[in-house]
Amino acid sequence: MQVECRHCPLRKHDIFSSVRPDELDAIQRFKAGEMQVAPQTSILMEGSSSPQLYTALSGTGLRYKTLENGRRHVISLIFPGDFIGLQAGVMGRMNHSVESATAMTLCVFNRSDFWQFFRTYPERAYDIVWLAATEERFLGEALTNIGQRSAPARMAWALLRIYMRMDALGLTRDKTCALPFRQQDIADALGLSLVHTNKTLARLREKSLVQWSDGVLQIIDIHGLAELAGTTTKPPPVRPLI
Amino acid sequence: MQVECRHCPLRKHDIFSSVRPDELDAIQRFKAGEMQVAPQTSILMEGSSSPQLYTALSGTGLRYKTLENGRRHVISLIFPGDFIGLQAGVMGRMNHSVESATAMTLCVFNRSDFWQFFRTYPERAYDIVWLAATEERFLGEALTNIGQRSAPARMAWALLRIYMRMDALGLTRDKTCALPFRQQDIADALGLSLVHTNKTLARLREKSLVQWSDGVLQIIDIHGLAELAGTTTKPPPVRPLI
């Protein structure tokens, strides 16, 4: 049985902005269905023109690009509430691939309804621009992180980002949250080799900043981590949920 | 004297999609004025909440972020036709700074009119999403480039990108175009040191791929360059112009 939008479990979190009931109904009508995917399942492929767009309801995933030489770069991680496939929605084809890391539940929208929805509900259209601008902002930060910082700083930045986002979704307890990725995924996201990623993690562990093992991330010294990362521990901004 | 939108010199280029006359009038009304800036002038500051948005009419600039440690990362270069300040437009404040590289002419819009324009002209609102999605796409590519490729490949990718964009604007002649940046700017964009950037450029020159000196970029072997960069020489897609 599908979740009705007005009972969407995500909306109870403060991180998501509230919408008027009539607009919630509009989102409900826009929603074409739900989809369950197993871990490590391909959701969107680079170059493909998917007829569907998604919003992650539960579970985590990752966006990545593969290169001619076989390497890949993980562009960003996907958390519940993230909108997936905007590029396919407006440009017709994806420029990166999307894959689940854990089992995921996805809210499905038809691309063919996208324009109609966009035109009819300008406030929601604005939300979509907001999401796109926020993603742009994130990517700019990630670019800066990878381009200018050392491996430990990159790692600290990434782990802190992940933790703050999970925290905003109520998915943390006692400075601990699930981090269902492989070290290889993080390595590919930070532009580091797997070996060096592992050694960098070991150093952060020795310095009593974080602990990550068996898919569980524990923040031990959040301020030390933030200082190393060169960021603050400010929670992510309130964001729209489509 | 200001340029009227319907006589905008940029629109004659095929790279920009055409709009209906009545919509051109709407853009004209949205336009609040024009601004001339000297080279190396700050246009938007990170953290500021600018009351204005811009479109570059002529000249080039760059977006960058500065870090606590004094380093900076150049997120992207700005060419004529680029929309500037979307983040300030939708989120109220910029996450990066914008600065001119050459003298620039900017088309000025008031942020206070933005929502009204957005709501009234859904096709143009859609264009804005398109621009945001395209920027997101570019940043994803840049991230992949910096995260996974060697210095020569990064450099080749960047120079090729720049050249293709300039070409689409009719700003090239005989495989040659102006490239009004310092080596330090490119270094900061690619996450390389200035010294290594210089040496990498020297290597590309020795291999007869490109030549860049005195602010002029000359592509000598575009296919060799594309191969090194791991990309194609496909021209950038047709894009909207606000």
Add this chain to the structure above:
DNA sequence: CGAGTATTTGATGCAGTTCAACGCTCGTGG
């Protein structure tokens, strides 16, 4: 129990950083 996958650790090498110095051009002021 064996195969496949993920994590960990050690050893070695190199791509890229950092430090340092020099040349060129241009603007400024004596």
Add this chain to the structure above:
DNA sequence: CCACGAGCGTTGAACTGCATCAAATACTCG
């Protein structure tokens, strides 16, 4: 009109953070 300094490009030398290679240790699952 020349001296000086600032900014940018170039080059050499030394160092190092990270990649690469290699191999051992878990762990899961058929």
